[in-house]
Amino acid sequence: MxxxxxxxxxxxxxxxxxxxxxxxxxxxxxxxxxxxxxxxxxxxxxxxxxxxxxxxxxxxxxxxxxxxxxxxxxxxxxxxxxxxxxxxxxxxxxxxxxxxxxxxxxxxxxxxxxxxxxxxxxxxxxxxxxxxxxxxxxxxxxxxxxxxxxxxxxxxxxxxxxxxxxxxxxxxxxxxxxxxxxxLTLPRKITAATGLDALVHAIESYTSTMAHPLTEALALDAIRTISSNLRQAVYNGENLSARSAMLYGSLLAGIAFNNTRLGNVHAMSHPLSAKYNVPHGVANSVLLPHVMEFNLPAAPEKFMNIAKAMGESLDPSHPLMKNANKAVEAVKQLSTDIQIPKDFSDYNIPDEDIYPMAKDAMKSGNVLVNPRQTSIEDIIKLYEQTTGSAVSV
Structure with a gap:
């Protein structure tokens, strides 16, 4: 710290x-x-x-x-x-x-x-x-x-x-x-997408290069709260306890990223919403595990803490990166459990739009505080992973 x-x-x-x-x-x-x-x-x-x-x-x-x-x-x-x-x-x-x-x-x-x-x-x-x-x-x-x-x-x-x-x-x-x-009346799909969006806020704030002890504490608490209540809120919308916890977790994440900015997930999600009207929560949710895998080598200790906050068991005999990768696996499992789409195939994004979207993403100040330094080529590869496109620059 x-x-x-x-x-x-x-x-x-x-x-x-x-x-x-x-x-x-x-x-x-x-x-x-x-x-x-x-x-x-x-x-x-x-x-x-x-x-x-x-x-x-x-x-x-x-x-x-x-x-x-x-x-x-x-x-x-x-x-x-x-x-x-x-x-x-x-x-x-x-x-x-x-x-x-x-x-x-x-x-x-x-x-x-x-x-x-x-x-x-x-x-x-x-x-x-x-x-x-x-x-x-x-x-x-x-x-x-x-x-x-x-x-x-x-x-x-x-x-x-x-x-x-x-x-x-x-x-x-x-x-x-x-x-x-x-x-309480929020539909299941919107509960899932917005809830995972709150988790994105917490994770990106925690790993931001602008993070400091106050924001880290808030973001980790948000990660713990959201990851342990989102499934319940999705599958029993009338569960007031789970709904209250999710609102609290979202609040903590909002206060945290208000002071740290975010990262590549948000930089990349904005062009998807602007050009293809992908709902913001869905865009962030699909991108999150891919960006986490990209960022992992730059902040393995933080990703290990994220895994622990999400309830994963860490083995001290395992290499740091193996324990840290459990954060990515935990997010993937949560996304699967609440039926978040795995990619943007439903939006039919053509190959020729990947490069312009990557250029727009690079304009975002969020790229500057992402834990791993990022080039436009990196953004293109991340888009390719989620759209099935292949772009040559």
Whole structure:
């Protein structure tokens, strides 16, 4: 451990955690004196009646409310523009991001644009905006993205088919309500993909070159919690204990990677989502074991710790690399158990698109903090392993 690396640590928004936490919506609105509330969500949240629960809390106050529910799985610049059209006419003083990472990311983008102007494409990178965002209350309904505590928003620029990231401390939600009861109706496939996405966050944060003792402790606890509860959440969605543990594990991972960035998995998943609309959780889940095998020689001790956190038995008589490789095997087994696809064959990605995707992946700052130094040729080989393509550079 290097204690010298710890210079600044972001703890995120005020948190309300536990069954029934949704009741704090009324408390926050009344305490802060908000008068106009805009909810950002997706159609699935409406169908699951979760939007109704939030609306019931708002109706207990004197605040007026409008809803923007047109957020898709991989939100685009067009979606942000449409949200801004409604925002500018309604003039809210509080935004509520309700759902998975996509609605919360769109809510972050809207909050920033409301006070800084311009287009979301103007703010790619870190701290490119000056003014505080509109106050944002984040209510996650999946245990996966950690977006409720992070300082980043990710949006696909449809003009370039590129996923851009804007970040800054002023972008983070001011409050986060984590109510596991809101995740009970999450479909099995989404529970699996978002849950493994949370595991990716924890593993990439733990192995990041920016990791330090605080983030390592959080990430390892997240790995332990997620790996020991994800199967139960997938196969018995009404298991409140497992759902609570998954939401907690996702939260820990979010706080960890908010301070460390991520790695090659996320760098590579963004072009897949931007060009082929692969769900973010699925993209990360498929890529994870391949990237872990690539990174293994650069941080075998850390991968051995990951294996132990995932419940694997380590043999002290075995070579370090053999014990470390048990982390990869544990992830593969977990993926198989919860029926994560083994590759991207369903998306019919042509050979000629691998190189452009690799170029886009190399633009990501996450490559710079990956534990093993990475070239574009490395990225191409990793894509080939998951798409069945063969590319010559």
């Amino acid at each position: 290097s204690f010298e690396q710890l210079s600044q640590f972001n703890l995120g928004p005020d948190l309300f955690f536990g069954a029934g936490a949704i009741a704090h919506v009324q408390e926050i609105i009344e305490k802060e004196g908000f008068e106009r509330v805009m909810i950002i969500c997706d159609e699935g949240i409406e169908k699951a009646k979760i939007l109704d629960q939030v609306m019931e809390q708002i109706k207990k106050t004197e605040a007026k409310c409008t809803v923007f529910s047109n957020v898709e799985a991989n939100p685009t610049t067009g979606t942000v523009d449409a949200g801004m059209y409604l925002l500018e006419r309604f003039q809210p003083d509080l935004l509520i991001g309700l759902g998975g990472g996509s609605p919360i990311d769109v809510a972050k983008a809207l909050g920033m644009l409301a006070t800084n102007g311009g287009q979301i494409t103007d703010y790619e990178g870190m701290d490119k905006f000056e003014h505080e965002s509109l106050p944002l209350l984040a209510i996650p309904t999946t245990a996966g993205t950690g977006s409720e505590v992070t300082i980043f928003t990710v949006v696909t620029d449809t003009a370039t088919e590129y996923k851009l990231t804007a970040g800054g401390r002023k972008l983070a939600p001011k409050w986060a309500l984590l109510d596991p009861e809101l995740t």
